[in-house]
Amino acid sequence: MTQSAAVPAHDAVPVGDGTIRPFRIEVPDAVLADLRDRLARTRWPEPVPGTGWDAGTDTAYLRELCAYWQDGYDWRRHEARLNAHPNFLTEIDNQPLHFLHVRSADPDALPLVVSHGWPGSVAEFLDVIGPLTEPGPDAFHVVCPSLPGYGWSSPVREAGWGPARMASALAELMDRLGYARYGAQGGDWGSIVSTELARAHPSRVAGLHVNLLIAGPGPDDDPADFTDAERASLARMRELGRDEAGYLRQQATKPYTLGHGLVDSPAGLASWIVEKFRGWSDCGGDVESRFTRDELLTNITLYWVTGTAHSAARLYYENAHTVSPTAGQRVEVPTGCAYFPAEKLGTPSRRWAERQYNITHWTDMPAGGHFAAMEEPEALVDDIRTFFRPLRGK
Template sequence: MTSSPDLRPFRVSIPQSDLDDLHDRLDRTRWPAELPGAGWEYGVPTPYLRELARYWRHEYDWRAAEALLNAWPQFTTTIDGARVHFAHVRSAEPDATPLVLTHGWPGSIVEFLDVVGPLTDPAAHGGDPADAFHVVLPSIPGFGFSGPTTEPGWEAGRVADAWAELMRRLGYERFGVQGGDWGAAISREVGRAHPGRVIGVHLNLLPGAQQATEPTAAELAALSPEEQAHTWDSWRRWEAWTKESTGYAVLQCTRPHTPGYALTDSPVGQLAWIVEKFREWTDSEELPEEAVDRDRLLCNVMLYWLTGTAASSARIYYERAHATGPRATAPTEPSTAPTALALFPAEPQRPLRHKADRTEHIVRWTEFDRGGHFAAMEEPDLLVGDVRAFFRQLREKSAR
């Protein structure tokens, strides 16, 4: 099915000279003076980052990671003037459901290494063959092998239209979408802008559905006691988030190129910029490796470093912050696309059901007791199970 002349086969093959350059830069890192006793509240602690950089330099095996990625059939194509890189993993099940998985920032297609097998071949992973998917994994324009972009304007709505075109080129008239972080914003927009083609939208984050102001008595009076508790929890998370955790977003929304110089020149700088978010947004107590495998974390960092896409990936924040037109404003009417939301407890932005119902057609709402922002990496079994259950629910309803 991947036979369009617009699609070009792609294989990850990083020149050894690029790896030698990385190792040389790691060897010559200029470390800042350490503040004794400083913890994560100041940023990534120096002792931790020194050890992680040592491991990256001397023990991490990029060629092994490259082989993992190359187990997927990969392609590039040009859509709306941008190079789009994607993996396309078809199921052996002929009636499998086409499904687009979209990563976010600071993620990549590496997020999905543990879910593609169970999604495409459920029988081999203890599941029902009827729950099989043909999986498409695109890199967002500006990210990884889809970057860097060469013109402005690549915000979530434009990416959503590109995904609809990509699926047309692959021969999929109807398909499902799944994503978290920017992948959630893009997936939701695909369902909103192309409802006739989208079977269902599965999200593990819902932008704009959190409590962004302190709840008033009048606001709470209309809610059940359980939803009142969720509203207070969402507000406390949002308050802490905006006070302590949004510095990266302010920079990327306003001056993405300025930090991009440092991150493109210093591998340790790029490492720190990303690993901080994996520590803050995962279901971990102290170190991100409690939630995400260290080699997978470094593989994800490598896709930013080797492609020089620190600045171009950050531009999606700027483009959304400066977007104009109907897509730049909050939706005023619910989407018509059936939507599922999977909630993982360590997600910093807790969505609320009564807010989600204003903008989405929610047909499934699942709350888990573990996991965080990077659900596909942290709890792949839980995410796969919920994706299967959601699309099974839609199939059964359609059959009635």
């Protein structure tokens, strides 16, 4: 499968003309046939007897998932669900940018740009877009971009696409859409890109809402004063660094070494992604207790048909090799944090966060993990509404 066959619509975006064009996701039949053929020819490793998830993705589970992907999963049904929302393409800073733009019927709705992370996509937000746009006092016009290098925003064309440059592209997008004032929301890289957006454009960002916030103790903090929750957070981060950070080191140092395999092998791609959905969610070790197979495979298939696994991984490399012009600056925009208890990458400490953010809203959620919009969509929507309610008229 060639990249051009996987993403033919990218050529329809003129370089630098600044227009916004309606876009329809239409993956060629040949790409889907090629996917099924590759799955049928997968070479499977032979794990040590008794090995489950402790050494990585469980082979027995992955074989079942890929068998369903080959013979049972219907991409066209989920493609139609994505196309049920208005999709658009534009080009910003010499980079195609795909986004969903779903306007509320309420003319007074607050624009809200919602950003995904890795290994997610715009498919994460399919259960929250409708509720967020419902007419009423808490209505939003939702803009949901595929970050540059992800999905139909295509592989990045040049180096330098770190979080700050992505935030600049989102600011330009909102300007093109005519939104002078808006909210920003995100998790994972979406939270970091949204933070950069809030730092760089505080007069335009009405509020920043995140479901991942990374903040640690300062050099003068006395460990004896840490709360039990703070100690648990630090222990979890140490565990993450010891047992769970291999993906981060690889993608931050040699993303293309990994990327060649991810773009060539659908089984390899599924293994790389599904392990994170299991490990980072509130699933108790059973990934399908939180996500259906179709939900998992829609997100994975999105990476496959666009040929963007290598480019998405490159964001870690760019972040490690670029410095934001606003690095170290405190976020003065009102900030809300929804902390989901199974989130392994963030911190539950409001006092640490307040040193870096103007925290005006904090919610300790009863359940859920890293993929909040998929795991606990109603709770996330309610928290977003509550946070932005006092900010709408300012």
